[in-house]
Amino acid sequence: MRRISLAMLTIAAIVLSVAPPAAAATPSTRITIEHRASELYPYDPTYEQEGPDYPATRVWGELRRCPAGVYNLSASLHQDGLPTVWATSGRGAGEITCDGGTESLSMSFYRTDPVLHSGRATVRFELHDAYVGTTLTETTRTVRIPR
Template identity: 80%
Template sequence: MRRISLAVLTIAAIVLTVAAPATASARGAKIRIEHRTSALYPYDPSYEQEGLAYPATIVRGEVRRCPAGTYFLSASLTQDGLPTVWATSGHGAGEVTCDGGTVSLTMGFYRTDPVLHPGRATVRFELHDAYVGTTLTETTRTVRIPR
């Protein structure tokens, strides 16, 4: 009985030792969103790029201590209590590949009615594991869209 208990404790210690660094690095990941967005620029959401252009802005940030792997960025911008739409048509938008260090995060946003305008907005960035779906880290910040 004592040999079984010692073996179980030894295995448990090995599992905890191996799992600890991955858990520690995941908890250490942190997103920082820049205080100001880009200036407003015209964005045409139509497929043909021959439609109306709406004011859009780009939000930039970074994730520090991002464990190596592939993640999906869930990004939102709210202004005057109203949501916006991603200003991107690129395949793979929102996909982030980390190598254990610092990685840039960028997302454009627009709205058709009412359009975005200079002033305050609230941005939320979340990173989710691409394969498991668990949230790695998240943050929300009030930003300024410049004139």
């Protein structure tokens, strides 16, 4: 009887010393990019708003399990192997403030020559800590710009 009790105590001690599986499987921060971008719309990149309009598109994403803090969104769109420029003039573009939950992400893009067109494009969203610069999460996806 004494041997069984000692063996049971040993097994119980081992089981209690191991971390529970739920603690080891804590989900990480994740970005999901929508598979479809916005329809092309006219965008004038000049400060005076007197220049020609170029086709622009907007891409959306969702950031899940974002730790509370301030982050910078680094976003890029490539079409036909060529980069684009952000279609925004607002200060603070790309700044994300998280409260520990889910946040919406979006960025607009344009290109002057050759201009953006309907079809496939590759989008990359990266989130960096605003103060330290470390990468929190990143993802790339092929999106479709509709006609």
